[in-house]
Amino acid sequence: MNQRMYQLGSKRSVIREIFEFGKTRAQEIGAENVYDFSLGNPSVEPPACVKDTLLKLIEEPDQTALHGYTSAQGDLFVRRAIASHIRGNYDENADENYIYMTVGAAASLTITLSALCEEGDEVVTFAPYFTEYKVFAETAGARLVAVESDPDTFQIDFEKLEAVLGKNTRAVLVNSPNNPSGVVYNRETVARLAETLEKASEKFGHTIYLVSDEPYRELVYGGVEVPYITKFYTPSIVCYSYSKSLSLPGERIGYIYVNPKTEGAKELYLAVCGAGRALGYVCAPSLFQKLVARCVGKTSDVSVYRKNRDTLLNHLTKCGFSCVRPDGAFYLFMKTPEPDASAFCERAKKYDLLLVPGDDFGCKGYVRIAYCVSPDMIARALPAFEKLAKEYSL
Amino acid sequence: MNQRMYQLGSKRSVIREIFEFGKTRAQEIGAENVYDFSLGNPSVEPPACVKDTLLKLIEEPDQTALHGYTSAQGDLFVRRAIASHIRGNYDENADENYIYMTVGAAASLTITLSALCEEGDEVVTFAPYFTEYKVFAETAGARLVAVESDPDTFQIDFEKLEAVLGKNTRAVLVNSPNNPSGVVYNRETVARLAETLEKASEKFGHTIYLVSDEPYRELVYGGVEVPYITKFYTPSIVCYSYSKSLSLPGERIGYIYVNPKTEGAKELYLAVCGAGRALGYVCAPSLFQKLVARCVGKTSDVSVYRKNRDTLLNHLTKCGFSCVRPDGAFYLFMKTPEPDASAFCERAKKYDLLLVPGDDFGCKGYVRIAYCVSPDMIARALPAFEKLAKEYSL
Structure with missing residues (x-):
């Protein structure tokens, strides 16, 4: 074996x-x-919308459509509802043609990294980081490189980041609010990260992508802002999951949002579709796709x-x-x-x-x-x- | 990318x-x-059991447990129900510790082949075959080798099979009832396949596994029997999906059953768990796991x-x-x-x-x-x- x-x-x-x-x-x-x-x-x-919506959906007359295959990238109605939510709250460029429905956060990340990386690439992240990142990067043929954070704030230590960026860096992976530290990257951190990656992309002659893993986006306290990555850095991909915001971790439902402004966004989105196919994801669970579209914005x-x-x-x-x-x-x-x-x-x-x-x-x-x-x-x-x-x- | x-x-x-x-x-x-x-x-x-069961499950008082993570290999109650069904109908050795719940047939196959294969291995199948087999084999680092079937019956042509088996053959993948031919392998075919693989395993000095992709098991007409692979050949794995039998293709729910009698079955099962983890499958959708356990045997x-x-x-x-x-x-x-x-x-x-x-x-x-x-x-x-x-x- x-x-x-x-x-x-x-x-x-x-x-x-x-x-x-x-x-x-x-x-x-x-x-x-x-x-x-x-x-x-x-x-x-x-x-409450979860139970209410499930009860309504289950009574739909066309049961074969309800539980049937959706298109591989997700039901069009669902992707439209999510794109509209992102446009209304975070990024006016969001478009259903750049949303790909996934079987939760782990799938979002494995698919995204597999779409981006070739054998031998490096994915940079910041310690402390979610333990499975190493596994996901390695599945994509890449190596995870962890950069220590500022020990007083757990914001990014930019000197340490710059020291590891290089010709093999394909992507930088951030997770804010963070598991396990609970820290949220502030605007200053995100803006400086964007600037650093722009310079490094130029220096090394290839695009370094920014991947934002954000299942905890809505779990913030005291009005703290979670800056939206695509507004700061163009070659960026948001990986989202409803596990925490809707308390549905077992149902495995989330999405990938490719910034439509990224150069080659269409090709990148197709690579995401291809990676989903290669990893055995036919479509995200149909009933829960329809559910999240109807509970969008609820927590x-x-x-x-x-x-x-x-x-x-x-x-x-x-x-x-x-x-x-x-x-x-x-x-x-x-x-x-x-x-x-x-x-x-x-x-x-x-x-x-x-x-x-x-x-x-x-x-x-x-x-x-x-x-x-x-x-x-x-x-x-x-x-x-x-x-x-x-x-x-x- | x-x-x-x-x-x-x-x-x-x-x-x-x-x-x-x-x-x-x-x-x-x-x-x-x-x-x-x-x-x-x-x-x-x-x-009818699908809608009835969904309505009952949705009313369960503990909503966080209903939609919560299950263990990675699947909910214990669910695996017990499935093992009991297999024991009662096909294979008296079935055991919940060798059942791994999956996100449908494509996931079952991608995970199984990733658990079995190393880079450079070959997976043998029989033409005509489901188009995605090539993709799944390649994700596992293997090469799909297709063997032409007997053109009059679409049963296996054993001369042609023997000609391709070799030192790189890690697994043989069968699909009966077959997509796209609709043909069901009879007992004679399965018994001869088992015999051929036993001899080849001995000849080439390593186990050749038999993987049975059977989402159409219950869709047979006129009392035709679908022989159960594990009863004929020990190093065998059944990949099942409820997509067709319960008309739930969009919900992505199925399982892998590793024959407990296989030498090193425990290690193989762990490799299946590891492959599920590596490919980003955290657990199969929770609500539909619970559903299939309650609809077991229904179609x-x-x-x-x-x-x-x-x-x-x-x-x-x-x-x-x-x-x-x-x-x-x-x-x-x-x-x-x-x-x-x-x-x-x-x-x-x-x-x-x-x-x-x-x-x-x-x-x-x-x-x-x-x-x-x-x-x-x-x-x-x-x-x-x-x-x-x-x-x-x-």
Whole structure:
């Protein structure tokens, strides 16, 4: 069999290990006593429009059309609804002919990178980064190059970025709001990134594409703006998923939006279609395509995540821990009081706090705390964090 | 951008071209006067259990669990239901730990071939074959080798098969009932195939896997048996999809079943999990996983397809055309009275009969007629076939 695939299938992810430990522990001491902050699974219900729309769609008279194949790039009505939403909110150039419906964020990224990269190319991203980026880049025949972020803000360190850009750089991949840091790139960061990539593209004689992975776009707190990539940099592609905004992670529905102003945009869009075909994606799930078109612009009640963030961030800071303040997503990336994050996680386990070491996200000395959990659980977990802090005399 | 992906995206399939022509023509002369036999889109409604189950699932109190991530290999309850169905009907060894839920048949095949193959391997299949097999094999780094079938029966020509098996053969891919011929492999064919592959595996010193692509398993007419591959050959993998049996092609739901008796089955299953991960499949759509578990063993009313086949086959034979009798699927593969199938299709177009040349399926001198259409349309199309036959003085 294929050895790369066997390795990928047999090496269980650290997150999954911790999650399984949590389930076993819950049987021993009761689920209410285990504080599992390991998974990025939305805890807030889908908005009412999800159930209402499903009920309406299911009653449609033409059941074969409802569940039938759509065109490979997605149903035209659906792509029009999404393009109109993007035009109204972010980018007046959005056009249904540059939208490709996908089976969620992982598909959006694998397809986009496969469309862009040739064997030996490099995809640059910024640590901390979502653990699967490495896998997606390698599927596209490319190598993931991670650049350390500014440790105080987790915004981009441009000196470090410039040092890695080169003749093999095909794309730069950003994720804002970020998993695992929760940090949102501000306008200044995005504008400077655009400028840097323009110069580098000229210097190295080929276009460096900017790919924006943004399943957390709507999960921002306190009116923070998430700058829209295509408005700052022309050779850009937005990868979106409804998993978090509509709390539908299992339904696998998202899209790719190729900036129509990009030189060769039409050809690039065709390469996206080709990559979808090559990877075995025939079309995105039909019923959920029709659903997202009717729920466009709606989100789950994200105020719950904001409250969770505030409660947890305040308490952790009071205990003496330190985190960069997350403006979005539903993660806190906390500095560990000892350099070995895995050792810290083991100590946390004694108090039944399940956290994920940052090592897998390309950052040593941190843990990820996924606060997409019930506010009750957070309240119950606070004393455990306090005890953990005391162990380190914080 | 990636040139392979661009080519795959920009080269429109012949089937799609014909379908688009049909839509334009329908605007000119009315849809009822265009006889479009180009697409393999089920025309029969999903069975009642689909709507009933969806309505029940949507009312489940825990909406976040309903639409949440399942484990990567699929929900345990779902895999148990499917394993139990396979045990009860086909293979008493079936086990949920060897079932991997997929985003439909194309995903099942791309994942399976990626798990099996290394760069430079060969995947052997039998012409006529589904056009996308070549793409799926190439994504896995392999080369598709097509073997001509016995022209009288479209069963396997074993001399020709033996001539291509070699040290690079990693897998043999079968599709019964077949798209586009409608032919079902009988027990004799499958038993001899197993024997041939056992000998070849021994001769070349490595296992040759048998992959069975069977989305049409339940679409058979007149009590014809579809032998279950794992009962005949141990190193075997079944790729299944609910697209045709439940008329849900747009929802993208199927599974891979690795024969647990295969040497190294556990490792192979892990490679399947790894390939799913590498190709960007996080999990199969959650709602439809739960749906198929509750509709297991149910099918659409396939008697409609049988009537269509009988009407069309009788009429075409009466007109003087010749086809191998299809026992399953919803396709007729008809010999063209002139050697150039494309020229024949052009002539057919004059009578607004839209057929697909066999060249794309690896067989010259044939056309595919997809009879998954309304019986009314077939009745209206009969005179057109008659006129076409007269042109050739049949």
